[in-house]
Amino acid sequence: MKNFPFQLKKLRAETRRQFFGQTGLGLGAMALSALLDRDVFAAKQAWSIPSKVKSVIYLHMAGSPSQLELFDHKPALGKLHDTECPKEFLEGKRFAFIRGVPKMLGPQSKFQQHGETGQTISEHLPNLSKLADDLCVIRSVNTDQFNHSPAQLLMHTGNPLLGYPSMGSWVTYGLGSENKDLPGFVVLSSGGKTPSAGKSLWGSGFLPTVYQGVQCRTDGGDPILFLSNPDGMDRASRRQTLDAIEDLNRFQHQTIGDPETLTRISQYELAFRMQVSVPEVMDIGRESQETLELYGAKPGYVSDAESAADPRQLYKGDDATFANNCLLARRLVENGVRFVQLYDWGWDHHGSSRGESIDETLPIKCAQIDQAISALITDLKRRGLLEETLIVWGGEFGRTPMMQNNVNTVLKPGFIGRDHHPYAFTMWMAGGGIRPGSFGATDDLGYYITENQLRVRDLQARILHQIGIDPHRFSFPYQGLNQRLIGPTEEGRVLTEILG
């Protein structure tokens, strides 16, 4: 057994071949091997394109924030405030909740221009405004789904139906992980609930399950499910039991010779290492006071909202859950995690009940994210990581220029809301080689796009491209098709000419 490491390496290579063959899913297996052992992943793939970007941090505001209060300033809409919506906007349209003829709702926040690029940004995002020149604000995003679950699925899996791999799964499948002691695709959530479409948003669909997002939990329990030993089983005893498992597995391998046994031995070892590496990377208490203050992060903080039946009633501006997650996101990409997905729930501001209004709830939600996101950009920049980390921010659609009228027909404080609006909304990107500036525009009321429409598939194409994957060539054979994140048609455009 003395030369075991050598033997293991040799046999592990055989296992890889075994897997490669067994699945009949060549490329997936290659990526899997990369996930297991990154030094093998030197070979360039056909879809590979040069890129300095190593990681993506995707900040999804589940429920969809109002672009009209945050980024897309429409003074003309203010002039039509409280008047009936022009007919041409309603004919042939379906809304989730708006019925009949609604009234227009003017901007409910003040705007100012910021930075050299002159970005118009809301008063609700004072910290982010200071970083205006780092952002590429896209005011012309368009989706074709107007309900949360299908729209979120479309945004993250490229398909409004369930069962497709998420962007993070695609990216880890394509690029593997930089750190063999950590999962390549990590999901963090805040806001008290998971997004409407649930865990399918980070599922691996038809890709091998090894690529599914690993939800790291920050509510005081195990950061990764089942990471902790059973109560009373200390690390030394765990080590002893794992040694015995390994020895018995080796006996088994000597008898049978199945290379899969050796893979299992190494996976048990990795599990043991993860028991240390994951809590370490997840421990924001290791950060300096200055950094914690920068983010507004609070180690060990567990919000009441996280366990409430209706968390919206408990939202406070100083809730640190999202800030903690932003800081974690930085720690994770710093440690080589490929794709960090943050979901923050509670942005569905219809105004039909308490805790979901444009006038009361939106400012609170903004307070929860403004400092944290700004800190994330600042922190990545000063550590020299911003150029290799792409940050994406947005919801699954936008909100209507009309007031939602199914509950209140008159404006009532705490109940001012907007319905779902798929036709035009705002997202932004930062870092990761994206050229800062403004992209696209909407009409005077913010209803339709007038310039440079960016569809969901374009966005996905862009994200893949940015991290070094040719979105058109990047595919996986399933059900007789070469499935792609950007879908079967040639719609997904990379738009390098405009986005840098």
Add this chain to the structure above:
Amino acid sequence: MLLSDSIQYRMQKSSAAKTCGCCSITCWVLFVLLCFAPNCKGEDHIVSPDGKVADFNRVIRPILAKHCLSCHGRDDASRQADLRLDERDTAIASGAIVSGHPDASELVKRIKSSDPDLVMPPPDTENPVSQSDRKALVRWIAEGAIYSEHWSFTSLIRPPLPPSNSWSSKSVDRFVYEKLKSENLVPNEVAEPWVLLRRVSLDLTGLPPDQKAREMFLANPSEQSYEQVVDYLLGSDSYGEHWARMWLDLARYADTKGYEKDRERVIWRYRDWVIDAFNADLPYDQFTIQQLAGDLLPNATMEQKLATAFHRNTMENDEGGTDDEEFRVAAVKDRVDTTMQVWMGLTAGCAKCHSHKYDPISQKEYYQLYAFFNQTADADRGQPLMKSPTDSQQQELSGLEVELKGLEKEYTQADPVSDQAYEEWIKQFDSKPLWNHLELRDFTSESDVKLEQVQAGHYNVAGELPEKDIWVLTMGVTDSREITSLRLDTLPKPQGGRWPDKNVALREMKVEKVDAAGQVTPIQLVNPRADFSQRGWEVQRAIDNKPEAGWAFSPNASQPHCAIFDLEQPIQMAVGEALRFTLEQQYGQGLVLDEFKLSSSSYPVSWLKGDVEALANLRELYRKEVDPRTQRLAKAIEGKRSKIRSVQNRIPSTPIMQELGEAKRRETKIHLRGNFLDLGESVAAQVPAQFGAFPEDAPLTRLGVAGWLLQESNPLTARVAVNRFWARLFGRGLVETEEDFGTQGKLPTHPELLDWLASDFRGQDWSIKSLLKTIVMSKTYRQSSKYSDEKLSVDPRNELLSRGPRFRMSAEMVRDQSLAVSGLLTHRIGGPSVMPPQPPGIWKSTYSGEKWKNATGPDRYRRALYTYKKRTSPYPAMTTFDSSSGEVCQIRRIRTNTPLQALVTLNDVAFFEAAGGLAKRMTESSSVLRQQLSNGFEMTLVRQPNKSELDRLVELYGTLEFNESNGKKILNAAGLEQGDPKLVSLANVLLNLDETLTKP
């Protein structure tokens, strides 16, 4: 001319660019095919060295599919240059192929060309034809360019058996042996008895062998006892549970509807139907027909309808504001895709948007098939549902009904003694009537109507009825009496008059007692009952203090009615006292009382029934309330009835398929580019032409589709089925791509064996148990799974079947085995899904409010297939081991081997409790440590440990050390009150061995 054509077509590149990238490559350039002149020098050898003809299916079609067919195949929409290479006639007519003359063939010139404008496939697709593939094409054309039908689309013909051989005379083995021989390999020896027993038990039942199976085989591991144990396993209930799990992946079974709300869907009766079907060995043809069209069978039974829930497992979207039609259409498409995937191994899904590029399913044919499935009543709204009692519920109900009948018979039997007593009893009503009317003393009306007395106690409104009114009636008695209950009788209003609606709306009624001194005391009314109440206007709403609704009786306003209200406390009324009734009748439209009577009773309230005829059924009343013998029986009868009701309330309602009536049938149109809002031409129901004609005389319904799938001319159904069962046993199908038997799928490793098994399956009346028995009885299956160096190099993936199947067990088997080994497993078949422990905070679904509650008691330890499956949040321990989330049909699971799996089996409470159970069994099995460990090993792995294994376990026991507090914690975590924490750790080790997690 050629050149200019070429350039011209190049310029069309951008317009042709909208081809479908999903089907791999796009190519833009026209295949110009005019040059027949043999102007090239023959540079390739066209004579095959072995003299064999190139195998079109095995060699040539894959090359064409990879490099040519996406632009020159069967899809009209994406075809370039009007050239087809998938058909011989058109390929030859176009000049692309000149039979026997590769050098004259444009195809060959193009693939060899070094001119970037001419070479095929175009350089920008980065898909050049390799040197060896070019040679193969050249050779194939030289030999005459023989096309043959894709192997799986050809008729299924039972192949002749290869000769018997020295290894085995069994049919399966003869095919396998031929192949091994051709590769100069010999099969492995038979596996050790304990390996074989564990393997076959895990394969057939999903559980390790129980004590009986161990005794049956291990004591005397002969051929006969092996067969005996196989029969025993096939006959056990666990068999159906295990194979049902396999089928549920295909059925995309889950306990919730999916999408945002992802609310519960009660459909476990379908899961139990599948278990029962496997256990009863329902022939695969029946199994198919019932699931696809059980509702359409003549006189369909409940079970047959229940089977159709197969296609009600599609997702539904309950999110506010969604378009039901959009999700109904998505469900119907899913049914088409799933049907084709499950039964024919074809990926029809591509044809939703365009004709399939590789397999013979055009877009029109897709929607023709869709038309069959487009005719069911469900529309993304949950309905239709069917009451579907379980066997035990049915038994309970029929038992109760028999008992009820007996009691009822006894109750109504002639009884002269009782009759006589009854005659005596009724006399009392002559002196003291059951109901005694009250007399009006005073009356006020908001709208100033007057009442007039029409006969004793009967009053009506004089003249026209008011639109609405509030009456205050002061009613007195002529004799002093006790009052237990009050009664209001109403008589039908005469026709005509101002108000057409003859209903009455008594919105509120209030009663007070006014004593002689004028003192007013409110009277509490309870237990209201009426002979009839309008829906939503039940009589209790007249005394609920809420004026929105009260008592009314549409549509039966033309009949007399009565309402009875008991007094919470009976009162004594003297002649000078009165009852004051306030009747609020403010609904409007003249819904005010006309002729009515108010009465009181002094009798026990149980005697006072809400019957218009107050004295009707006195005989019945006597039986029920007075005669002690029948009174007892009546109570027993009511008890039975209430039990029956409670059983009936527990009966689950299951979503089923239900055909729309003739008048409601939907028209089916092609969805252009797959968009349900963008409709093309209308199509009639029909099946894809390639796979056999629609059976004659079959109805044009799903039933006919099932018949088409099962008829002998369908080449795929039997092949796909046997391949699937084979794959579950061997870890890989004879066709590896179980999900794709089309031209893009892999070719079978043993085509003759596959066909032999498929035709045998048909020949054995589609018996799944027979099929499985044939396979597990083979020597191929019984081989040891040891890897020799030679085999690792010649047959690394065991495609030649040169050793036994060894692979990691499924998620469900991993759980079930640990429960079985630990002695914790609850053996109970079926029932609602259960919630074994999962870490807190996993379910955080938006809005639904449904909660995961860790089961305690037996439901904590049920087999994995009973674990509640929420589509948006499946059970984490299971998905870590690759189980499906049940969103869409999953034909096969890709096995992974990850560190997260290790964390589950090491640390998950479910597995640690199993370790506790196993430790307990070990402790109980012996008082000697070494023996305990050896026994635990054997309980888990069906074999005794060898010396080094046992030594290592003993050594571990010696090195582990837990202080008292940790020891207690470990026991606690393992669900034990007392025991040896070190032994628990040892059990945890045993449950985590590679051998344990692997089917041997």
